[in-house]
Amino acid sequence: MKRCEKKISQSSGTDFQKAVWNELCQIKKGEIITYSDLAKRVGRPKATRAVASAVGKNPFAPGVPCHRVIRSDGGIGGYSALGGVSAKRRLLKKEGITID
Helix, strand or coil: CCHHHHHHHCCCCCHHHHHHHHHHCCCCCCCCEEHHHHHHHCCCCCCHHHHHHHHHCCCCCCCCCHHHEECCCCCCCCCCCCCHHHHHHHHHHHCCCCCC
């Protein structure tokens, strides 16, 4: 079990949130996906907004890398961890990704 998955299994999130957070652990450094893609990965292709809400409630950022999820239109989306969207941009830039 990956380190970030172990943290998640011991958390107090809902089963749905834990499924989303576990899938975040699978996104490799330097890779980005959309909230819609993430919804498909967790088997809930029509639940994009619910997935985005679960991502926003990730208590383990940036260790569980929710900063690697962006909007379908290519926009950066939100980031609820310390530093907000500016921190998300910085984290992505460190991984070689620039989002306008």
